[in-house]
Amino acid sequence: MSRKTKSAKPQAPKLPKGEAEQVRIRREVGHDFALKDDAFGRKRLAAGTSEARRVYEVSNDGYTATGGIVRVCAVDPLVGITSLSRQQREAGLRYREDFRCSQQASVKPMHWTERVDGGRHGGGIADSVLEAGRAHAAATRALGHRDIATVVRQVCCAEGSINGVAEQIGERRDLVTKLLKIGLDLLAVHYGMMMERRLG
Incomplete structure (x- = not known):
């Protein structure tokens, strides 16, 4: 050859x-x-x-x-973490949307001498903003544990990276990812997107 x-x-x-x-x-x-x-x-x-x-x-x-x-x-973690389920991703996006809507109220300072109208006509905070605020608060309560709520808020609302959140709270990346997934599962249950898993 x-x-x-x-x-x-x-x-x-x-x-x-x-x-x-x-x-x-x-x-x-x-x-x-x-x-x-x-x-x-x-x-x-x-x-x-x-x-x-x-x-x-x-x-x-x-x-x-x-x-x-x-x-x-940075890539949005809700998009970039490929191991998230569809329900987890949707729950995170809904939580973020409620947060953003609740922040849209522009409250203007008033002088103490101004007369305040007790009615809602032509002033005050829009009902949609109040509803979003209530929905966001209820979802935050559903997260329960403070560490879980902190991670979910940082990732979903502040759009922080997993690395950034891990450095901020002084934990490992894998633990932060696990806390995020637990939190998103809790949100998905809260929003009725998935059934509550029974702990065996």
Whole structure:
């Protein structure tokens, strides 16, 4: 058999556009928890994870140990965490919507000498805003435990990342994700999207 007809080693397929750059940036800043080795021994983004969906941008208008400022364009955790069920995601979005609607009231300061009209005609806070506020408060009460409520509020209402919330409360990412999922399950039960699970 001639050398030309010997079976050649399989060639590694080319990385998708931009992935090599994202891998390089993550390695430089030490965010390699979103990377894994492929069959050819190359570092790749861990597909299907919220961390892999983040886009890291480097700008040279500042200086860090890596020679630039890394800006992370965060993905909404309710979208980025692929392990969330449909009910969990919908419950989180509904909780967020109630929160946003309840914040729409613009209360203007009044002078003490102004006469206040006891009726609702032409003034006051809209019924839809009050209803959203009540719905949000009831859903928050359904979360029960303070730590669960804190995580759910930070992720759903403040749109904080799992990493950011973990750093803020001083807990591990996996624990924060677990607390979020428990909270979203409680919200889904509260909203009637799923039946309450019995603890065995």
